Amino acid sequence: GNSVTQMEGPVTLSEEAFLTINCTYTATGYPSLFWYVQYPGEGLQLLLKATKADDKGSNKGFEATYRKETTSFHLEKGSVQVSDSAVYFCALSVQNSGYALNFGKGTSLLVTP
């Protein structure tokens, strides 16, 4: 089947620290990979995506590289800000699942001043 595993949270970092949130996947087929972010009280919004192996998605200082050999799509940011505090979801979409998104459990990030 198709599934996404991401690191458990919460993750607490000081402002300007380096962030890594691990995400690995299992898919029957060739998936597209996504990171969505959910700010408190809001719906999810796309942060970045990658649709083929070795692609790097990037947005707002965040980046993630589609690694087919390790089935991973880790999210990184060099210097986090308080405003990055949110829940981050890794997700995949693959044709044999009808293109619906399979989400990980989410990782809560808290950035302190």
Add this chain to the structure above:
Amino acid sequence: DAGVIQSPRHEVTEMGQEVTLRCKPISGHNSLFWYRQTMMRGLELLIYFNNNVPIDDSGMPEDRFSAKMPNASFSTLKIQPSEPRDSAVYFCASSLGVWQTETQYFGPGTRLLVL
């Protein structure tokens, strides 16, 4: 663009009552998705539509749940009768089409509490 609109934002009801959640997708989007978010199970797809036609409802928990999309600009998710275990945040999302690479745009969600 106003984005995906959901109503109500919050709903508190008693067990056994009917609950109707509403969604207006982004204009021009052909696909609409209903998700449920709980602490225990995370985000789960309930059903999705393409061009107003239900494509996959395998995630709908049971017969108490039903969803309709009478036109391209409106969808409802109904729970009848509601139970406390239905308490969750329900999200509607829309996308241009049903493609593997498509971005889904989420509404703000409806927070449902069934007492």
